[in-house]
Amino acid sequence: MAAALAIADPGTYFDEALQTRAFRLLPAEYRVTDQPIALVTLLGSCVAACIYDPTLGVGGMNHFMLPDSEPAALAARSDGSARYGAHAMELLINDLLKRGARRSRLQAKVFGGGNVLRGFTSDPIGTRNARFVLDYLGNENIPVIAQDLGDVHPRKVCFFVQTGRALVRHLPVTRDEEIVRAERALYGRLSHAPVSGSVELFS
Template sequence: MSSHWYEDNLAPKLYFDTTFNIDAARILPGGYYATPGHMMLVTTLGSCVAACIRDPINGIGGINHFMLPENVQEQGGWGSSSARYGSYAMEMLINQLLKMGARRQNLEAKLFGGGAVIKHMKTINIGARNATFALDYLKTEGIPVVSTDLLDIYPRKICYFPQSGKVLVKKLYSLHNNEVLNREQNYLMLLKKSKVEGDVELFT
């Protein structure tokens, strides 16, 4: 498997959350995290989508945080470079879950994000495209989607508890700074400059 920028991005931030009294990991754009332990996985989404995928029988779960690159010349489809970025993000998480002992036939997913928050994008709605990709991908892979909170115009903070499958969603109706938007803008610029190299071997 080739080296890829998804593996070189800023690592998840591990910390102890005093509000929930639990070990936690904060996932940044382009990242993913999987665990067999009792943890809380946290991310904040604007146009990006997070897939929370778990094996409820074995108590192994994880989350990713991704965006398809902006390319108005492409109409989408599984052969497009945009789709390959999304496929890579999903496959990296699923692969990690399976390596930790999850069974593919047990996997279920919840999807969040895809808000129309990047206002200068007039040619395409990146959030909607991310959401559609995630739904289509999971349907194709035969992984049931048991819950969604997608689209709208607001960023969201997600707190995911993989062992139980519980997700807390907080809509960020008013932001006092542009941290979420700036982070996703920087991520989008990185996507434009990056290439997907090689394929990911997906465990079965």
């Protein structure tokens, strides 16, 4: 699903707010690149891990929907999907290493896991996703230098892979229902399928 992201990639657009070229990730996608471009995604209960090698100037982002604890996760491995956490992390890290990144230099910033889906009161999806990504990176000895996880807010995240700079915006209530509807539809389809550091807020 991922490929080297070139400036001419048809998925890119010019982001007026950021004044830069950008690529918008959808749920179950990931991208790795060394280009001067921002990776952008919208998160509700999903989580995005942004991992990069600051020395090489290469990095990437994933956008996963559930931890790798469901039986259908095995099927995701065959179709290249990044919708389940463990596979999404594996895809992202392996792609970085293939492009010359050193595991010992990798750093992570993680976002999302907001409990935006009402009706999940016991161990909600957002909480599970947030817990998973921190546990996974801890087990892989990849330091999390910044995070904005949990709460009930949807977020817009922008990640500049060459520098590791990340911007986060907590979206207003007017955007809640749009993201909730999208996530309910996505999770519905899935159910039938086989730290320290600073975070910049932007407006």
